[in-house]
Amino acid sequence: MGEISIVEPGLQLLVVDAGRNTHAQEIGFCASGALDQLSFELVNWLCDNALDVPALEGMGEFTLSVNFTTVVAVGGPSVSVWQNDKPVDVWHSLLLQAGDTLRVKPQRMGTKTYVGVGGVIDLPVVQGSKSIVTREGVGGRNNDGASLKKGDVLGIDLHEHHPQRLLKEHEKPDYTLDKPLDVVVGYQYEHFDNWQQQLFFASEYEVTNDISRMGYRLKGQPIAYPETDLYSEGINCGAIQFPGDGQPIVMLADRQTLGGYPKMGCVADYDLYRLTQAVPGDTITFQSISSDNARAKWLLRHRLEERIFESEDTEHGADD
Known part of the structure; x- marks a missing residue:
């Protein structure tokens, strides 16, 4: 020990x-x-x-x-x-x-x-x-x-x-934010008005000082959600919630287990690490991706990681 x-x-x-x-x-x-x-x-x-x-x-x-x-x-x-x-x-x-x-x-x-x-x-x-x-x-x-x-x-x-x-x-991980974060939309996405959906994916958002391991609160174009009652439900890591002010909050590792705010979807699992390394003042954009394309991207990332993790060569990674 x-x-x-x-x-x-x-x-x-x-x-x-x-x-x-x-x-x-x-x-x-x-x-x-x-x-x-x-x-x-x-x-x-x-x-x-x-x-x-x-x-x-x-x-x-x-x-x-x-x-x-x-x-x-x-x-x-x-x-x-x-x-x-x-x-x-x-x-x-x-x-x-x-x-x-x-x-x-x-x-x-x-x-x-x-x-x-x-x-x-x-x-x-x-x-x-x-x-x-x-x-x-x-x-x-x-x-x-x-x-x-x-x-x-x-x-x-x-x-x-x-x-x-x-x-x-x-x-090595690419932490840059010049490319949009992929978002897999959820079932509540269809309840947002079409122009609100387009507005969200066309907008830039700034990481605020109000961030923690629980979630990242962003600032930018507010997104409206029709007045309706929603049941509280389980919250996935990466879920993008919209409270009353319309400013998105991306939920992370220490998130609460249940929540009732409307959700546009989830940041794809393979892009979450880039978001978690963003700091206040950074600019973030999002793009919608189908679940099939997200899975394909995840598999490509997973294969690269497998090649790294399964290597037993102690000289692995040495410059050629």
Whole structure:
């Protein structure tokens, strides 16, 4: 068993994993888990972990130290990393020795950075997950939902593998927002007036300061919905809701389990990671895509990930 010490936690530092299952949501727990599931899985693969084991999700600059020899990996948009004050690579297996420190600094405030560790973080499992959810007061050493703070120590059940892996340039996530986010419309889409549907997909929206792991509130052209009573129903990750002011809210990992606002549809699963790495002031657009085309895009992404994850070559990703 090794230990990671939190030297500086940054704006927020959490333990996250693949999230809580549907049974937990049925009894009121939010799905939780990593906001950017793609980056989360990639740093786990770089550490030769199972893709769903807990990792760290941080905002702002943070620093860690270890008391053991292990491999770690850091991933996220536009992030710099130092091992004992020496610059090291992102999206690369890094071997840390006992006493080493790891400092992580994103270039843009508000993006999420993920740190995988060669082993399993030792925290209590709550309803099938070790994810910390501050909104619900769930998870963490004391099951109080508290984010990690300076001086906290996490136990790690280490594995003995020290892989040497890195991602090729085309394998790294593309976080840019110059292309619209794909939206698969839902059954309530037909209740919006036709010109409101067109207006939504033709408009630009700005990410506001009112964002969290629960959802992103956007600002732009308001969209009207006919006066009607709606039943509350389960909320999918990526659901685009329209409250009374007509400004869209995209629901994310820590969303509530039920909601009654009208919904245009859902951001496609393969595009959610781009949205979750957007920061206040960024501009977002949407485009409608059929469920069949969305599935085809998902399969293409899935095949690329399979080629990465199934590789056993320790030199994988090395430049040709």
